[in-house]
Amino acid sequence: MKIVISMEMEDNKLKNIENILKEVLKNIKPSKEEMERLQKMANTIIKEIWNIVKENNYPVLDVLLVGSSARNTNLKDDYDIDIFILFDKKVSEDELESIGLDIGVKVIEKLNGFYEINYASHPYVKGKVDRYDVDIVPCYKINFGEKIISAVDRTPLHHKFLKDRLNEKLCDEVRLLKAFLKSLGLYGSDVKTKGFSGYLCELLILHYKSFINLLKDVQNWKLKKIIILDDIFKLYENVDIKNLKKFDNSLVVYDPVDLNRNVASPLSKENYCKFIFYSQRFLKNPSIEFFKDYKEKINKILEDREHGYRLVLKIPRKDVVDDIIYPQMEKLQKSINKIIAKNEFVILESKCFADDNYCYLYWEFLVYKLPKVALREGPEIFKKERVEKFLKKYEKVFIKNCKLFAYTERKYCHIIDLFKDIVNGNLQNISIPKYVDPKKGEIEELSNYG
């Protein structure tokens, strides 16, 4: 009896979830018109590219619309058009670069758009035409199984792999997953987000067939979860799981196009855990709220509280992209956190972000003020050599629990004095990254608790 009731409940919950997902899909799926408009623009661009190729007799083999918009897995109001120009492998990298840029610039100009040159594996044109963000990327045409020359060469292969396998239903499931992750701040494989790439979302849905199936399985995920798509066993002969490359990531999803690559490697352990946790939460208490900027809601709840002493280290931003500035900010903050802990202050929260002009390193403290006296723990009294060393260093020594301890004086009684020394460059043992120099920073106190 109990099982029947529980199954009924399960049924009800499932229906509830299905209704929620239907509602979500309405909000996130681009309209037919939107998709047609995008397709039209893409066709125009591709046609123009071919014109330029012919005019100049460029050695181009193919021009491809790739990315989520090409695969029908894009979210509403996503105006990204990714076009790859495929070259023969005989073309030199220099030639590929210069022809790629030439075509990109000419096309965007022809369509009265704006552009800039961006850098991935090699430079490419990033243009704006009407409302659309148009990437025009040159790459080599590589056949499945062949060695790639630059990282972007994989993209057409990814595209073909997915295009052959996704159908309308699966595409919608991909959209649900993307929307869920986006709302939780977990969508994007850039170094700032450290989340799920679009390609990873598509592979996960291919593997689990639906968003809900995925979420159900996620309930049992632990650290070092490994996913090998069935297709991999079809595509490759004699795949031996034991001999696959090992990765030290929380989630490992082998790239069907390149078994030596983990598609989930940009995903941080923290975000992996968040995904598991909020999947649990959604299945337990299904609600459309999970798809509506849920991260913001959580943050509001978390910040609606009393705070400890807070300060911000504000450092003028150098003209470098997020992908460079974020790892450096994080590294600097980690290095400062070590110094803070060594000086016995206690951090409640630390985080960093950057806008166009500044890097902001933020701290909230549980303990930010300490008496002049400090306690140093020494060796056990039985460790003769270490005892002698300790006694040479300290004078006010006593014994507790078979160990030596010493009273000494601390350098910083208030956390702000430590930060002043950071800004003044008086602190050793701090690793200063190239583009985020704390010596150019200023300290701002956010509150004066206490």
Added chain:
Amino acid sequence: MKIVISMEMEDNKLKNIENILKEVLKNIKPSKEEMERLQKMANTIIKEIWNIVKENNYPVLDVLLVGSSARNTNLKDDYDIDIFILFDKKVSEDELESIGLDIGVKVIEKLNGFYEINYASHPYVKGKVDRYDVDIVPCYKINFGEKIISAVDRTPLHHKFLKDRLNEKLCDEVRLLKAFLKSLGLYGSDVKTKGFSGYLCELLILHYKSFINLLKDVQNWKLKKIIILDDIFKLYENVDIKNLKKFDNSLVVYDPVDLNRNVASPLSKENYCKFIFYSQRFLKNPSIEFFKDYKEKINKILEDREHGYRLVLKIPRKDVVDDIIYPQMEKLQKSINKIIAKNEFVILESKCFADDNYCYLYWEFLVYKLPKVALREGPEIFKKERVEKFLKKYEKVFIKNCKLFAYTERKYCHIIDLFKDIVNGNLQNISIPKYVDPKKGEIEELSNYG
């Protein structure tokens, strides 16, 4: 060559130490006159006891001067006279008690002294005659190897064991050890001191032959050091070390009079370590200072520093002896320390002592003030049941390092508010001992650092 030099240095150091000990002995050994005066007083008392015994026809078998003064191992200005009255085992305990008290009272009155009744295994008379502290203790006469009836019955056996083995030289070595320990605050087996008893000192010197030999061996002592006197193998047949009673003490010295007793059991681990450490120090840098109230000197050095926030909980003392009040104070302080730690305040030092009128529980804090916000660490997100429990308890939940954390509000932002609740009886989970009730206490702030 190197070895020769080092041996020479060793020789020099040894000579230096010998000179120091000679000097110490001059200061601590009672003069011949002092010893004779004490002996005379003891003889007078013993004579008077025999008179009373004969007058009343009491069933007394022997009257013995015991203790350090009887064995010539006492320190200068030690005016203790311990006299044991030995009864036949056929005498009932009630009779032994009443006769013992009767004799004690009559003797002290006869000699125009003052007395009180003290309690050890049974009541006995503690008198003051001239400058002398005179204990008159009744006990059963037990032969070596026989079962004792009360703990004090061992004393005459201890006395005989030592008397047969100590000579003038060894007695002086005992005095040196006692003086060393006294200066370090490690002499005395009462529950307040938790140090070395006089009997333990005598056994250690019997075993090691000299103070310096003992100290040299102490360099290699670790926790759970076991000492079995050679005499034990002579006194008992077929002693099997493996079958001796096991003790869970830092130092184990088998009582030759009772192998089921560890003479060093009152010694705390902390004091055991202190003995080892200061033995190291003395051998490393020999100085007469180690014999001159060294503990006081260390304390002065330790206290000559800035302090954290300090407070004292002052509780009126009930009319009970140190042996009862100290363990209870320590138990109460331990219990309060747990509550302090649970509330995230950080103790730098805590200690307690009592005078005639009050118990003083003292604390010094590194962290005594905290913001309203508190952080609770929860389970790993993978532990589903514990996750649900945590979420029921807390609202402001986030994920860090695969674990749940929650912001919540703390009860006490200042340590004094916690102590106010202790004094007001508002605090649960505090174990209140019979004779030290914090609800009768008052809080005194010693400094207002910060």
